């Protein structure tokens with residue numbers, strides 16, 4: 001029997017029981033569809049997380065206290081005072097790959113302008129902070145090193161803070177606001193940055209490091225040190241340089257093992273990527289259970305088909321069909337059945353992914369990989385669940401099969 | 406006649422079903438030679454073993470003991486796949502209940518045995534099937550689905566299917582069992598034509614008037630050959646058919 005005969009006969013028998021075939025395929029259709037949709041949504045959110053992180057600057061290196069301080073936000077009380085301003089100076093002097101550096105202190109503070117007030121994050125940092133975080137001024141100017149050293153009470157405010165505190169935006173620069181009752185003069189307003197992970201990047205006030213550290217918080221340490229390189233490929237070597245410096249120099253001084261954590265933005269992206277990757281896989285695994293159920297449906301209907309067509313199989317065997325060709329005939333039938341289901345499922349998955357991104361605002365990306373995977377899986381399901389019925393057909397005895405009514 | 410090697414030689418063929426205390430001895434010690442050019446009818450009461458013998462001779466079943474020599478070759482110990490090749494290349498089968506594929510054209514039904522012969526191309530397959538259908542007078546029914554054909558026409562499609570691979574032997578198990586006298590005679594006409602063109606035919610039948618068209622009658626009883634007689638002057642099916650038709654007209 002030629003391959004074309006086998007495929008033709010598969011299509012014919014599927015077509016002969018159209019409703020039944022469609023119902024059988026439904027399991028595969030739903031399975032493949034949800035695998036595709038889940039993977040598309042997973043891939044989409046991974047992508048949007050990456051691009052959000054990318055907005056923060058891919059060259060950034062975050063040095064924070066605490067041995068286990070992933071994410072750089074949580075502060076370990078025991079080690080909170082490990083980073084000092086001089087460490088920033090040591091890094092910029094000893095690490096050739098590092099181009100920009102700033103120690104950072106931050107605090108959530110009440111900000112008051114006359115009768116308006118708001119709570120916002122106040123960051124104390126060097127001028128490099130703006131470069132590292134891609135901030136530019138919209139109005140006014142930024143402060144420099146001298147303002148910090150002389151403990152001047154000046155600040156640069158984000159767009160949201162400006163909107164919340166002032167009616168007339170043209171008059172913001174030069175105004176005095178109170179941060180924790182301490183008066184600060186506004187010397188600049190930052191360009192709008194929008195949101196990252198739902199956090200408003202414009203709800204921020206940046207003031208010189210020394211001013212915030214000494215005047216406002218009254219501490220001797222920095223919460224974090226941020227560093228940055230000129231290009232993305234220097235990030236890795238910069239990280240190594242900083243790490244060596246800390247181990248060799250700072251350890252000696254402190255006489256113990258300093259507890260710190262160096263994290264690059266790239267690593268953060270990878271961590272986030274792997275988290276969403278695991279999530280995607282989990283969703284796809286759940287979705288593939290319905291593929292399995294679909295496979296059982298196919299096996300069931302193929303067994304029915306073999307029983308129904310016992311007489312036909314008997315005839316084919318009688319006129320000299322080798323058993324393996326009979327096996328192949330039914331195997332191909334179940335493969336074609338599940339591949340058609342897979343094909344419809346791909347379309348369905350695509351549509352579901354589109355609907356999800358349109359109505360729920362979730363970004364979704366249907367990748368070729370997910371299509372190949374889902375398709376391959378439905379082929380696999382066709383082979384596995386078709387084999388048993390096909391073997392049953394091939395093992396029939398021609399005389400008994402011919403007598404079957 | 407007996408100087409040539411027989412096409413079919415059964416040597417002490419025994420077939421036992423359900424071996425054990427409830428065994429059924431369907432055939433016991435059958436010895437039989439059938440030569441090229443013969444048209445053999447197998448007679449006997451129900452359960453005498455006719456179908457069992459035909460199935461063994463047609464390589465659809467294997468004897469419990471004894472030897473079956475086909476064209477001088479022992480086929481009683483061959484594998485299933487070797488037997489299916491023999492059936493495909495050397496035999497044609499006609500059954501009482503036609504056994505055509507439903508909702509399939511006459512042409513495709515006739516093509517069926519050739520599908521399992523990889524040496525035959527799609528084009529040859531089609532040509533041979535059309536030739537076979539033409540031989541049984543169904544040239545104008547080639548594209549008809551089998552369920553659109555009368556019983557007699559369906560059996561003729563089955564005959565075309567049996568001869569499409571140019572077989573050495575055609576086996577028929579009660580081919581006229583479901584047909585009226587007139588169509589039975591027509592089927593016998595095609596069988597006699599095939600016999601005349603050199604094919605060996607082995608046919609199981611109950612009906613004495615059908616036996617009269619063959620040239621050898623073997624009667625079975627309880628799995629043994631009771632009687633084996635040549636028929637020196639077989640009736641001509643074509644003439645009988647025409648006589649029947651002209652009688653109907655009057």
Ligand SMILES: Nc1ncnc2c1ncn2[C@@H]1O[C@H](COP(=O)(O)OP(=O)(O)OP(=O)(O)O)[C@@H](O)[C@H]1O
Nearest residue numbers: 422423429431449450451452453454455456457458
């Ligand atoms: N597969 C089987 N299993 C058990 N017994 C069987 C089987 N096939 C046939 N027999 C028995 O073998 C004997 C011969 O059966 P067979 O079908 O050859 O008879 P037959 O002469 O063709 O009868 P009929 O004219 O009714 O078709 C019967 O007694 C039958 O019951």
Ligand SMILES: [Mg+2]
Nearest residue numbers: 455456457578
């Ligand atoms: Mg019988």
